[in-house]
Amino acid sequence: MVTQPRSMSKKDRRLESERMIMVAAEKVFAEAGFGGATMQLIADVAGLPKANLHYYFPTKEALYRRVVQDIFQVWLKAADIFDQASGPVEGIGAYIDAKMEISRRHPAGSKVWASEVMHGAPVIQDYLETTLEQWTNGRITVIQSWIDRGLMAPIDPRHLLYMVWATTQHYADFGHQIETLNNSEPLTDAQWQAATDSVKTIILKGIGAKSA
Amino acid sequence: MVTQPRSMSKKDRRLESERMIMVAAEKVFAEAGFGGATMQLIADVAGLPKANLHYYFPTKEALYRRVVQDIFQVWLKAADIFDQASGPVEGIGAYIDAKMEISRRHPAGSKVWASEVMHGAPVIQDYLETTLEQWTNGRITVIQSWIDRGLMAPIDPRHLLYMVWATTQHYADFGHQIETLNNSEPLTDAQWQAATDSVKTIILKGIGAKSA
DNA sequence: GTCTATACACTGATAGAC
DNA sequence: GTCTATCAGTGTATAGAC
Numbered sequence: 001m002v003t004q005p006r007s008m009s010k011k012d013r014r015l016e017s018e019r020m021i022m023v024a025a026e027k028v029f030a031e032a033g034f035g036g037a038t039m040q041l042i043a044d045v046a047g048l049p050k051a052n053l054h055y056y057f058p059t060k061e062a063l064y065r066r067v068v069q070d071i072f073q074v075w076l077k078a079a080d081i082f083d084q085a086s087g088p089v090e091g092i093g094a095y096i097d098a099k100m101e102i103s104r105r106h107p108a109g110s111k112v113w114a115s116e117v118m119h120g121a122p123v124i125q126d127y128l129e130t131t132l133e134q135w136t137n138g139r140i141t142v143i144q145s146w147i148d149r150g151l152m153a154p155i156d157p158r159h160l161l162y163m164v165w166a167t168t169q170h171y172a173d174f175g176h177q178i179e180t181l182n183n184s185e186p187l188t189d190a191q192w193q194a195a196t197d198s199v200k201t202i203i204l205k206g207i208g209a210k211s212a
Numbered sequence: 213m214v215t216q217p218r219s220m221s222k223k224d225r226r227l228e229s230e231r232m233i234m235v236a237a238e239k240v241f242a243e244a245g246f247g248g249a250t251m252q253l254i255a256d257v258a259g260l261p262k263a264n265l266h267y268y269f270p271t272k273e274a275l276y277r278r279v280v281q282d283i284f285q286v287w288l289k290a291a292d293i294f295d296q297a298s299g300p301v302e303g304i305g306a307y308i309d310a311k312m313e314i315s316r317r318h319p320a321g322s323k324v325w326a327s328e329v330m331h332g333a334p335v336i337q338d339y340l341e342t343t344l345e346q347w348t349n350g351r352i353t354v355i356q357s358w359i360d361r362g363l364m365a366p367i368d369p370r371h372l373l374y375m376v377w378a379t380t381q382h383y384a385d386f387g388h389q390i391e392t393l394n395n396s397e398p399l400t401d402a403q404w405q406a407a408t409d410s411v412k413t414i415i416l417k418g419i420g421a422k423s424a
Numbered sequence: 425g426t427c428t429a430t431a432c433a434c435t436g437a438t439a440g441a442c
Numbered sequence: 443g444t445c446t447a448t449c450a451g452t453g454t455a456t457a458g459a460c
Contacts, residue, residue: 030330031331031332032247032331033245033246033247033248033327033331034245034247034248035244035245035246035247035248035249036245036246036247036248036331037247111330114326114330114385114386115245115327115330117385117386117388117389118242118323118326118327118385118386118388119243119244119245119248120243120388121388121389121392125392128389128392128393129392129396132389132392132393133392133393136393153417155410155413155414156406156410158393159406159407159410159411160410160414162379162382162383162386162390162407163379163382163410163411163414165382165386166378166379166381166382166386167374167375167378167379169378170374170375170377170378171374173326173329173330174326174329174330174374174377174378176329176330176332176333177329177333177340177344178374180333180337180340180341180344180345181340181344181345181348181370184341194368194371195371195374198367198368198371198372198375199371199375201367201418202367202372202375202414202415202418202419203414203418204418205365205417205418205419205420206413206414206415206416206417206418206419207414207417207418208417
């Protein structure tokens, strides 16, 4: 636990405490799942007594909900880059770069998201039906316009998006398996770059992407 | 619960009971995770009193271990098709077909496997280090030989395998999300075929695969 | 082999002193 | 706001009748 400067306002200290708890919670939820995680363990990782967690978050489920919502925001923000692109090479290439970077820097978040969806999205079903669906449909329109302009082959945009999600998130969600198959060593900078290059090469070539 | 014919031998009845429990366990572990699953719920799904589970499987963990091992066997068996192929179009194409079929027919198993790996493979770490590593290295050798013979582009075979795993398993592990984005309807036969075709088209074209 | 009843441990949540 | 002590509920596992 890090001592907080006394110069902080009450609001800042509350936000700081919440943030510390959520960092610990994300890690524990990712490693143990919602059912396997315990408030005691989250408290230990955060360096606080268990009762403090219940002071800032009324229930375990409320804490979990906040963690999942946070991840979704990070994930959506990374997708902005998509819209600034003039064509599939720039747009999908940059999107793959951004998602691979998140898998590398935020693997716990990706795992919590995967676990939530795998269990039927009991907590974020409404986000899937509103925000995610709208975002997806918007991106499908963009990809379709690239196809119509002859900038890429007539691939179903929806399945292309699924492939990008699946492939990039795999390096976070199945990171343990990948590390085991890498002589139980974490991927080096060069290996992450090689992974990203492989993914981009196969997908961009596979859809016949041309620069705009 | 289905009444068992009295013609069965004791051994057959034991195997039959174990199988019924394991089918229920796979479903419950997939939906709730290891920590969220309860022996009571598994017993209810299997149509047996809770105590019977402990008669056939000493602990919850032992039952879970058997479920994960079973999935791994199914998964390995589907990969045999890889070795009968003369080139990447046949080999990788058939492998994608087989894995998509497993995702469709065995989604619960795929989710249990994903969950196990995401949580650091506490139960099947030894399989990752032995069987999976050997299988992977063998397949890398095959793919490399295709590259050397000019049958496909010089893609890192390891990342190609990861892409096939990620993409095909995504349709099982994230099936709930995909269904939600499909107007909350399960994919039809035609949609599964379109998904499989999209995946095969992009990957085979992306690696510049040629028939042998 | 099968089931009911129960022991024992642990978890989420809270009361109340400071 | 923070912490200790504790409660109520649930979970795994087992004892013992049939």
